[in-house]
Amino acid sequence: MPARPRGRIGRPPPVEEPPVERIYAGRILRRGRITPAEIGVDGDGIIRRVAKDLKGAPRQDFGEGILLPSGVDLHVHFRDPSPPGAVEDLSTGTVQAALGGIAAVVDMPNTDPPITTLARLEEKIARIPARAFVDVLPYAAVTTRERIPLLAPRAAGFKLYLSPTTGDIPPPAGEEVPGLLTEIAGTGLPLHVHAEDPSSFAQGKAPREPREWDLARPPESEESALRGILKGPDHLRLHVAHVTTTKAAQMVREWGGSFEATPHHLLLSTSRIRNAMGKVNPPLRTEERRRELWEEFRAGKIPVLASDHAPHPLGEKETRFDLAPAGVPGVETMLPLLLERVRAGEIELGTLWRAASRRPGLFLGLPWGRIAPGYEANLLVVDFRQRRRISARSLHAPCGWTPYEGWEGIFPVEHHLRGERIVEDGEFVGRRRGRVRRPFEPESPRRPPAAAQGPRDR
Ligand SMILES: [Zn+2]
Incomplete structure (x- = not known):
């Protein structure tokens, strides 16, 4: 849509958004409900758009799968x-x-x-x-x-x-x-x-x-x-x-x-x-x-x-x-x-x-934990029909034991780190892309907004 002047002087020109390079389609948790949604991710692995229907980039369709941060x-x-x-x-x-x-x-x-x-x-x-x-x-x-x-x-x-x-x-x-x-x-x-x-x-x-x-x-x-x-x-x-x-x-x-x-x-x-x-x-x-x-x-x-x-x-x-x-x-x-x-x-x-x-x-204070523009596209695909019995043998801990032997678990089917798949069909397929991170430093130290009064699901 061509930009149209709105008659207000001094309005800054619209900031150009980085293009969406891939689209995830599935269902997400929104306001306490599971609803269909599509997530547009840019080349740096940042979520740029979340909408009912996105176009213009390759899609991965997870169908009934639930996409979670x-x-x-x-x-x-x-x-x-x-x-x-x-x-x-x-x-x-x-x-x-x-x-x-x-x-x-x-x-x-x-x-x-x-x-x-x-x-x-x-x-x-x-x-x-x-x-x-x-x-x-x-x-x-x-x-x-x-x-x-x-x-x-x-x-x-x-x-x-x-x-x-x-x-x-x-x-x-x-x-x-x-x-x-x-x-x-x-x-x-x-x-x-x-x-x-x-x-x-x-x-x-x-x-x-x-x-x-x-x-x-x-x-x-x-x-x-x-x-x-x-x-x-x-x-x-x-x-x-x-x-x-x-x-x-x-x-x-x-x-x-x-x-x-x-x-x-x-x-x-x-x-x-x-x-x-x-x-x-x-x-x-x-x-x-x-x-x-x-x-x-x-x-x-x-x-x-x-x-x-x-x-x-x-x-x-x-x-x-x-x-x-x-x-x-x-x-x-x-x-x-x-x-x-x-x-x-x-x-x-x-x-x-x-x-x-x-x-x-x-x-x-880092852009994690939400499916929303500006957040990193660290996403799980979860299918609640796929339960797995936990055993030390099927886990990947070199220590070789777990206190949850025989318990049931729902492991993510897929895991994407900044838009790149690191787990596929429950198997690890990642590269060494882990980064050193530090928390966001507020200008003046303050208490974190993380106490029990934390946000509802926005
Ligand atoms: Zn400890």
């Missing part, structure tokens, strides 16, 4: 760098992410060696393009106040461990924490916190199963750690990892921070798993607490779903409970397990999408 996982441990012989690295981790419908991951710094200095962070950043199949946000570990401004120009965010964890990152002394929080708030970067207070751990004999692990590291230790963190400055861009109780969730929500629940705390409990495969930090809780957490998630009151993917070799998980490392693999199974809960009618697709995709994108 890819997941964004705010919490993985891809263990890169690690000494030789480790069971995971950025290559294997990002392949599992791709197959599980995750287009971007926040990779945690408790590697070996840990990411505590600028030199190590630079090495880590250099490793990503050569290895990653999806986008990676490399986080740095919080050690001393002096190092924070040195790391801030290159880190995607910070991770603070308030209790000892896998890797060699001693938790800061309690009196140092307020200064650390102020310093990090000043950078405008996100801070993810592992909130367990070791001074609330029970002393006594070595735990022999998840039920005893739960008693040894009780919910009160999460609440106690949170009380310290929530004294941090108002403009801290806070995200609390793996909240396991409704009380902890309420505390962070009232403060206005973002927080996540993991698939294992939502689906597993101390009565469902009895060996070291169920050893995680914070521990699995009782079935009653699990059900309460699930109800909050179902109601959309838990803003973010994140995997805390933490693979350990099978041999180490098969040793005595008290000696086994804590952590479970989960980046490949997180969305499939939850999509199966959608299929079963236990949770709405919109609720899952907001937690797995929309709010993590908002928290990071």
Whole structure:
């Protein structure tokens, strides 16, 4: 249509949009409904148009398939760098992410060696393009106040461990924490916190199963750690990892921070798993607490779903409970397990999408998690008729085990990263196109819009 002057002086000329180079046709979630739609994507993999009917470029028609924005996982441990012989690295981790419908991951710094200095962070950043199949946000570990401004120009965010964890990152002394929080708030970067207070751990004999692990590291230790963190400055861009109780969730929500629940705390409990495969930090809780957490998630009151993917070799998980490392693999199974809960009618697709995709994108301030012009064309094709039984053998985790053996999952049929197919018929077909990403930095640091009051499905 020729441009027609509208009679207003000084009106800027229309900005020319990059041309649509490919069209995806299928069904999308819009205002809580599944409706047919076509998505026009430009040569850089950015969505340019969404309409009922698009023309002028090659089409891929997914028919009854549902096109969803890819997941964004705010919490993985891809263990890169690690000494030789480790069971995971950025290559294997990002392949599992791709197959599980995750287009971007926040990779945690408790590697070996840990990411505590600028030199190590630079090495880590250099490793990503050569290895990653999806986008990676490399986080740095919080050690001393002096190092924070040195790391801030290159880190995607910070991770603070308030209790000892896998890797060699001693938790800061309690009196140092307020200064650390102020310093990090000043950078405008996100801070993810592992909130367990070791001074609330029970002393006594070595735990022999998840039920005893739960008693040894009780919910009160999460609440106690949170009380310290929530004294941090108002403009801290806070995200609390793996909240396991409704009380902890309420505390962070009232403060206005973002927080996540993991698939294992939502689906597993101390009565469902009895060996070291169920050893995680914070521990699995009782079935009653699990059900309460699930109800909050179902109601959309838990803003973010994140995997805390933490693979350990099978041999180490098969040793005595008290000696086994804590952590479970989960980046490949997180969305499939939850999509199966959608299929079963236990949770709405919109609720899952907001937690797995929309709010993590908002928290990071990156164009992810929506099917709308300007957003990256990171898209999944999901067919709810295609269920698959989960087994370690059919998954791609080199660690060789999963706590969800025998569970049903709905794996994405296709996954496209910035308009390029990386999964086809459930098989990985991607290239190393993963990018190093950093969150959008607002001019003045402010709280993220990612809390429970997050947007409806727009
Ligand atoms: Zn973790």
